[in-house]
Amino acid sequence: MPRDIHPDALALVRHFEGLYLKAYLCPAGVPTIGYGHTAGVRMGQTINGLQAEVFLRADMAEAARDVDRLVKVPLTDRQRGALASFVFNLGAGALQTSTLLRLLNQGDYAGAAGQFGRWVFATVNGEKVQLPGLVKRRAAEKALFETA
Template identity: 90%
Template sequence: MTNVPSGAAIPREVHPDALALVRHFEGLYLKAYLCPAGVPTIGYGHTAGVKMGQTINGLQAEVYLRADMADAARDVDRLVMAPLTDRQRGALASFVFNLGAGALRDSTLRSMLNKGDYKGAAGQFGRWVYATVNGEKVQLPGLVKRRAAEKALFETA
């Protein structure tokens, strides 16, 4: 029996497949580095409070990942009104982890999803594969692969 107040929702864990997806695409860095956007980053893409020169171990990287993905999943829960499977929620949490909650909030993906158009929403992942490099919008192969993996996870029964 869990110790949850009557009427309170039991927090949903982030699906293990979503955690594996983020581990794969972020990679593990035990020493802080500057990401392409110039932000100090460590572990599996963790940025909050990171200082250059900082080091961590694998366990701390995993703790950061789970906390960051739980935050991203809470953003998904707040923004998406349509019922989601654990894998759909995990795919969207990966999306938010990578792009931020504002990207999901303002996206056609969310709009379609909240109207119940799951197939149309899945088709939107592929639109989020561009970055601005030297003032030009360019398609990044790593983002193409990540969005395809998120879409595949989203579409998994």
């Protein structure tokens, strides 16, 4: 039976993504709606809060499947949720090639938790910059990961 996404992880993503009922272009130029949903979104599209929640749960379930595929050690529901938020935001490829995953799969949970803070940069106008929103999000993901 598939595991549900921990409510704290859903709340974290809701908080950091924000709710947009009308499609907009994210900083990367991708049409986005709801809580950061991008699949099949077209500009001019509108949804309601229920549809945003449906999209969020489906997107987070997909991210959690990626986590389940990549992580080879046992995870609590909160750890899994924190990693699903990370994948939702950065993509499975980021986790797959990360030191975070390598340390985690070696059983070094504390070392893995310490890696969240490295993922706070974005390329803006061709320059790598630290984004305050990502600093806060990674800190929240780390805190969730470290909560038993």
